[in-house]
């Protein structure tokens with residue numbers, strides 16, 4: 632799919648992966664997230680927890696929102712916090728931060744596409760991880776949702792976090808562009 636790829640990104644930086652459909656942007660994110668094994672090469676995280684795999688220090692926000700439809704918004708977040716071994720955090724604050732306070736007790740099955748994406752974004756806030764791997768994160772978000780997520784991404788970068796995002800549209804924050812594959 633791709634070879635000879637040499638990418639480096641530092642804390643506080645956002646890297647925007649751009650490239651044509653099928654270039655390998657999602658695959659690169661999935662490699663870093665530990666969901667695919669590289670045929671060759673290594674992925675390292677200097678300054679992270681040395682004994683913890685990079686994948687466990689990263690959040691992967693994929694195309695599909697990983698939600699349990701029968702659980703409410705708050706229950707989904709509680710599930711993720713438990714599953715990912717997060718510290719006790721203020722779930723209502725995370726729900727509020729993504730603009731879902733009015734839907735906190737609604738089953739995820741009833742959420743719109745944009746609301747599901749907002750709930751997925753709340754997972755990034757509930758369990759703190761330094762690396763955010765985002766695949767088309769703003770798809771389905773309305774303008775206010777995009778602004779909200781832009782602020783959350785900026786806060787993450789200001790705290791020394793790292794963002795790597797595959798995107799076909801502006802990310803809403805200053806990002807270094809990295810092209811995957813040949814220009815279309």
Ligand SMILES: Nc1ncnc2c1ncn2[C@@H]1O[C@H](COP(=O)(O)OP(=O)(O)OP(=O)(O)O)[C@@H](O)[C@H]1O
Pocket residue numbers: 632650651652653654655656657658659797
């Ligand atoms: N599980 C898989 N098995 C086989 N081939 C795959 C698999 N997943 C992806 N591919 C192939 O790898 C290539 C890169 O796919 P990828 O999803 O990484 O592209 P992308 O750059 O994210 O594209 P898009 O802009 O359409 O989201 C494509 O040719 C795709 O068909």
